[in-house]
Amino acid sequence: MNRRMILYILGKMLGVEGVVLLLPALVSFLYGEESGLSFLIVSVILGILFLIFGKKPPEGKTIYGKEGFVIVGIAWILWSLFGALPFFLSGSIPNYLDAFFETVSGFTTTGSTILTDIEILPKGISFWRSLTHWIGGMGVLVFVMMLTSLEDDHSMHLMRAEVPGPEADKLVPRARHSAKILYEMYFVLTAAEVILLMFGGMSFYDALLHAFSTAGTGGFSNRNASVAYYDSAYIDGVITIFMILFGVNFNLYFLIRLKKWKSALKNEELKAYLGIIGVSIVIITVNILHIYGNVAQAFRYASFQVASIITTTGFCTANYDVWPELSKTLLLALMVIGACAGSTGGGIKVSRLLILVKTVRQEIRRILHPKSVTVVRVNGKKIGRDTMQGVYIYFISYILILIVSVLIVSIDNFDFATSFSGVLTTINNVGPGISQVGPIENFYSFSPVSKIVFCIDMLVGRLEVIPYLLIFSPDLWRRKF
Known part of the structure; x- marks a missing residue:
């Protein structure tokens, strides 16, 4: 274990955060708010830590x-x-x-909140709250690599540990170059959404914050009623489209950039992702038609909520907690499925679902035809044993953590729907659940113990279990550095 390199990277990472905090400080001062001073204080502290740990690289990198x-x-x-x-x-x-809960929710792009009145927050604080989504969406370390000189080939291990999904492929040989390409596409999509939202009547400030939250698939809004505040079919439509776009594997955008349209559009995960969205929208539209009275309105609210939940963004334009049970159950299922691997979305990922379905199909064929040789393939590529084993370990760990978390949270004595969906929505980085953590509620009433559990679930869900299983493994720390 290269302890000095670990401290060096962590020190550099804290230095980057110190610089980033100058942005909300600037916003605060532009609006004449005293909260800007708090950003400067933390920025100075982080600068000192950078000088101690992150300024001089070790010999062994x-x-x-x-x-x-x-x-x-x-x-x-x-x-x-x-x-x-x-x-x-x-x-x-x-x-x-509570501040830690809100920040973890921001960086992990969960969007769960303890705040009961968001609109009273200072502008700089609201800006920082939404900016955490934008940074966390692509990944904290990917963000740091994009800005700094971590160019060693082994830094790809950082990307593979942080980018969600069963596999994290290189776009180009250098990790830092890959990070820059990812952020180039990320920035272009974010800027496009800002412009389109401003065409819909949003102020630049509101459009920027909602674009940050959409890009990171996080869901923080500076309005208590979330996107429903604007009551605009146009704004709903723009955000719906961009939520779906940010739920797509960014490797596909790279293929499109290289004009490899066929390779991108033939992607099995993309087809499954869009298929699940389409079928879910149709089912929920029909199921809630009697509530809204016409197909157009039902489709508008169904499509927004489906896109918001499957991409784990968490924006709301309707209180789906009063929808029929079929619609609520389907939305809970979408929370678990999540978006594509390599996207900013959470959940178990569509790619893992594909691998599991194909593995079950392979096992059935093997039983029916014992002498046949069957191979699990996705996008024409054979899925290796290590990848499949990783998927199985992830699911087993996911279920165990879910069960233990629900048991601990249930000590607060909320109803089962609240406790279960609270854990489900945090471990899948969605935001709102149902019942007392539904789209018009929050997590303020939970005990400190439950909030800590939710924070752990959000971190575990965003980094997909393995990093924290390693950190809490006694065997790792018994090894000599």
Whole structure:
């Protein structure tokens, strides 16, 4: 274990966060808010930590898989711990645990909140709250690699530990170049959404915040009623389209950029993802038609909520908690499925679902035809044993963590729908659940213990279990560095 390289990367990462905090500080000062001082204080603290740990690189720069997972797991916790300080120091969220919850929810692009009145937040604080989504969507370490000089080939281990999905492929040989390409596409899509939302009547500030949240598939809004505040079919439509776009594997955008249209459009995960969305919209539209009275309105609200839930964004334009049970159950299923691998969305990922379905089909064929040789393929490529084993480990860990979390949260004595959906929505990085954590509710009433559990679930869900299984493994720390 290369301890010095771990400290160096973590120090550099904290330095980057210190620089990033100058943006919301600038926004605060532009609006004449005192909260800007809290950002500057934290920025100075992080600058000092950078000078201590991240200024001088060690002689041995090589890192491997285990270091990559450890760095990513610790990095997300540190960014959240320091990122929560401006909320706390400014008095916007006077309880530090609540501030930490809000920050973890932001960076993991979950969108769950403890705030009961969002519109009273200072402009700079709201900006920082939504910016955490935009940074966390592509990944904290990917963001750091894009801005810094971590060019060693082994830094790809950081991307593989952080990018969601069963596999993380290189776009180009250099990890830093890959990070820059990802952020180039990310920035273009974000900017396009800002412009289109402004055409719909949003102010630049509102459009920017909602674009940040859409891009990161997080769902934080600066309005108490979320996107429903604008009551605009145009704005609903724009955000719906961009939520779906940000739920697509970014490798496909790279293929489109190279004009490899056929390779991109023939992608099995993309077809399954769009198919699930289409079928879900049709079912829910029919199921809620009696509520809204006409097909156009039912389709508008069904498509927005389906896109919001499957991409794990969490924006709301309707209180789906009062919809029929079929629609609510389908939305809960979409929470679990999530978006595509390599996207900014959460959930178990459509690619894993494809692998599981094909594995079951392979097993049935093997039983029916014992002498036949069957292989699981996705997009024409054979799925290796290591990838399949990783999928199985992920699902087993996911279910165990879900069960344990529900048991702990149930101590608060909320109804089962609240406890279960609260855990489900945080571990899948969705945001709202049902019942008392539904689209018009929040997580404020839970005990400190439950909030800690939710924070762990959000981090575990975003980094997909393995980094934190390693960090909490005694065997890892018994090894000599």
